[in-house]
Amino acid sequence: MSENSCGSSCDKSSCEGCPSKAQGQQPQSLQVESNEYSCVRRVIGVVSGKGGVGKSMVTASLANELAAKGYQVGILDADITGPSIPRMYGVHGPAEGSDMGIEPRLTKNGIKLMSMNLLLPTEETPVIWRGPIIANIVKQFWTDVIWGDLDYLLVDMPPGTGDVPLTVFQSLPVDEIVVVTSPQDLVQLIVKKALSMADQMKIPVKGVVENYSWLECPDCGKKLYPFGKSHLDEIAGEEKLNIIGRIPMKTEFAEAADAGEFDKIRNPYLNVDFE
Numbered sequence: 001m002s003e004n005s006c007g008s009s010c011d012k013s014s015c016e017g018c019p020s021k022a023q024g025q026q027p028q029s030l031q032v033e034s035n036e037y038s039c040v041r042r043v044i045g046v047v048s049g050k051g052g053v054g055k056s057m058v059t060a061s062l063a064n065e066l067a068a069k070g071y072q073v074g075i076l077d078a079d080i081t082g083p084s085i086p087r088m089y090g091v092h093g094p095a096e097g098s099d100m101g102i103e104p105r106l107t108k109n110g111i112k113l114m115s116m117n118l119l120l121p122t123e124e125t126p127v128i129w130r131g132p133i134i135a136n137i138v139k140q141f142w143t144d145v146i147w148g149d150l151d152y153l154l155v156d157m158p159p160g161t162g163d164v165p166l167t168v169f170q171s172l173p174v175d176e177i178v179v180v181t182s183p184q185d186l187v188q189l190i191v192k193k194a195l196s197m198a199d200q201m202k203i204p205v206k207g208v209v210e211n212y213s214w215l216e217c218p219d220c221g222k223k224l225y226p227f228g229k230s231h232l233d234e235i236a237g238e239e240k241l242n243i244i245g246r247i248p249m250k251t252e253f254a255e256a257a258d259a260g261e262f263d264k265i266r267n268p269y270l271n272v273d274f275e
């Protein structure tokens with residue numbers, strides 16, 4: 001595992017020269033600076049052109065696989081109106097703050113989390129805010145949260161290509177994106193929109209993950225394709241995309257997420273050789 005430039009103890013002076021600092025200083029950039037006690041080596045945005053493809057499950061699976069490889073990993077839940085990451089890990093708020101910033105919460109497998117759900121009075125409280133306020137909260141998750149030393153910060157992006165994802169792309173130094181899709185015709189078109197947005201923002205695409213690729217019959221073991229034929233190979237070929245994984249529908253994934261025990265989940269369908 002490569003060292004990040006911050007060294008082991010992260011303070012203001014040691015963070016000078018860290019990638020997460022330098023990018024914020026680019027001229028004419030809309031990017032905001034990370035918290036002074038954060039040293040984040042790589043920021044990976046997990047996006048989908050639309051909701052309902054299991055983006056949060058894929059984000060958490062990628063985080064688990066990277067953490068299992070020994071990397072320091074964080075998840076910034078930028079899905080402000082539909083935050084689901086803390087619940088999946090059984091992590092509850094309130095997150096605590098100090099003069100230094102807001103402390104992320106830790107999952108049982110050592111992943112740092114920040115999400116709107118950790119700041120709300122109750123987890124059922126709805127977030128009924130307009131886009132600019134939501135986008136500002138996401139910025140604060142970068143500027144005010146004490147991420148410390150991280151090899152990877154995975155950003156669970158809000159679905160779609162609207163105002164909030166746009167601001168997130170512009171404000172955070174997203175190094176690469178992972179696109180999550182499912183095997184439906186309509187999704188193919190929507191993936192192209194997500195790719196086109198990344199292209200316009202000049203953010204490289206690390207690869208694509210297809211979720212809900214198949215379902216195994218519990219009786220005969222036969223593979224069933226409830227969402228129809230996959231178009232992943234076609235789209236990956238056309239767009240020259242790296243396929244990171246094809247994930248089947250598995251009851252254990254949904255059960256672990258519902259039970260707040262997603263830290264126990266390993267996802268052998270993902271290839272996270274990210275270096």
Ligand SMILES: Nc1ncnc2c1ncn2[C@@H]1O[C@H](COP(=O)(O)OP(=O)(O)OP(=O)(O)O)[C@@H](O)[C@H]1O
Nearest residue numbers: 051052053054055056057212248249250253254257
């Ligand atoms: N491959 C899968 N097998 C079984 N359950 C899954 C799978 N992928 C997602 N789920 C479950 O489906 C539900 C919705 O998934 P998730 O919250 O990740 O995505 P989403 O809400 O569809 O996506 P988004 O974050 O794009 O709104 C969750 O309970 C999750 O655990």
